[in-house]
Amino acid sequence: MDSTIKHIGVFTSGGDSPGMNAALYAITKTAEVNGINVSGFRKGYEGLIDGDLVQLKSHELQKLTQKGGTILKTARSKRFLELEGRKKALQTLNVNKIDALIAIGGDGTFKGLLAFSEICDIPFIGIPGTIDNDISGTDYTLGFDSAVNTAIESIDKIRDTAESHNRVFIVEVMGRDSGYIGIHSGLMVGADAILIPESDTDFINLLDKVKHYDSDDAFLIVVSEGDEIGAELVSSKIKEVNPNVDLRITKLGHVQRGGNPSALDRMLGIRLGVAAIDALLQGKNNVMVGILNNQLHLTPFEEVVKQHKINDELQDLLKLFSS
Numbered sequence: 001m002d003s004t005i006k007h008i009g010v011f012t013s014g015g016d017s018p019g020m021n022a023a024l025y026a027i028t029k030t031a032e033v034n035g036i037n038v039s040g041f042r043k044g045y046e047g048l049i050d051g052d053l054v055q056l057k058s059h060e061l062q063k064l065t066q067k068g069g070t071i072l073k074t075a076r077s078k079r080f081l082e083l084e085g086r087k088k089a090l091q092t093l094n095v096n097k098i099d100a101l102i103a104i105g106g107d108g109t110f111k112g113l114l115a116f117s118e119i120c121d122i123p124f125i126g127i128p129g130t131i132d133n134d135i136s137g138t139d140y141t142l143g144f145d146s147a148v149n150t151a152i153e154s155i156d157k158i159r160d161t162a163e164s165h166n167r168v169f170i171v172e173v174m175g176r177d178s179g180y181i182g183i184h185s186g187l188m189v190g191a192d193a194i195l196i197p198e199s200d201t202d203f204i205n206l207l208d209k210v211k212h213y214d215s216d217d218a219f220l221i222v223v224s225e226g227d228e229i230g231a232e233l234v235s236s237k238i239k240e241v242n243p244n245v246d247l248r249i250t251k252l253g254h255v256q257r258g259g260n261p262s263a264l265d266r267m268l269g270i271r272l273g274v275a276a277i278d279a280l281l282q283g284k285n286n287v288m289v290g291i292l293n294n295q296l297h298l299t300p301f302e303e304v305v306k307q308h309k310i311n312d313e314l315q316d317l318l319k320l321f322s323s
């Protein structure tokens, strides 16, 4: 056990995601039990650069487990991409006598830590937080489950109005480069077609189906934000093959990032927060804590690449339910 760690820093970075506050609570609680003080840096790497920090106390965080977003705020920091910015961040850590850092964010955040480790030799631990679920080394990232639940609830509502008007609805869901939210929400709402960046046969199936759509029901299409064709082009191609359709496009957007975390995300936040402190106490460095097959798992940052987790089973489901 590493007893030299007395004061750690924690921050959230990249896109916020439901469950981040639960992780902050678990980190702080576990740290306190082990006699470690916790400072929270605000606005991701920006807070490290500017020395913008607050003391975190578990009794204040306890009731915030249920809250979406991140109480520490988050940011995408251009300054940290530059060595100058990282040197300022190092100064902040030295001035505040920080012995270790825990970052909650996506693969970009972990790349940032790797770059930082070239000039800063304290231990870094990462917790995967992004609704996109596009990180290897964990089955689920913080926020994915909540985002899918929000998407499903919204698309179910769209179905009600779509059925009432016999309309074709194209619903765009988030996922910058990943179709994970798209395939999950699409399957769970019984979409007639699901378009994701990881598959290029889905569009041909869709046009085939919509050609014969006879306007006596709703026709729901879920399109991932990262899909190479995109909602607008899908719309114009549909109108070409079937000019009679009454079509609307809805982009769910940032509503998917907010809201109270689901049970799974709260539990994930708690498990990963505790695991992050345990990893530090075991002397680990430059690793991300994740959950694989329901077991805690550590992955070196170098191996945490953006991953398209649409495996064969999911691809088969996509084919089956799009046919």
Ligand SMILES: Nc1ncnc2c1ncn2[C@@H]1O[C@H](COP(=O)(O)OP(=O)(O)O)[C@@H](O)[C@H]1O
Binding pocket: 013, 014, 015, 045, 075, 076, 077, 078, 079, 080, 081, 082, 105, 106, 107, 108, 109, 110, 111, 112, 113, 115, 129, 130
């Ligand atoms: N190669 C890098 N070097 C230094 N900092 C980086 C690097 N890549 C990303 N970062 C920092 O991490 C922040 C978060 O990354 P981003 O890709 O926006 O989100 P996410 O962590 O959710 O993937 C960036 O705004 C930047 O400050």
Ligand SMILES: O=P(O)(O)OC[C@H]1O[C@](O)(COP(=O)(O)O)[C@@H](O)[C@@H]1O
Binding pocket: 014, 015, 016, 106, 129, 130, 131, 132, 174, 175, 176, 177, 225, 257
């Ligand atoms: O909030 P912004 O900056 O518009 O970013 C939107 C992007 O953030 C996400 O919601 C999540 O991205 P992160 O992996 O950076 O957390 C994407 O799905 C989306 O493309």
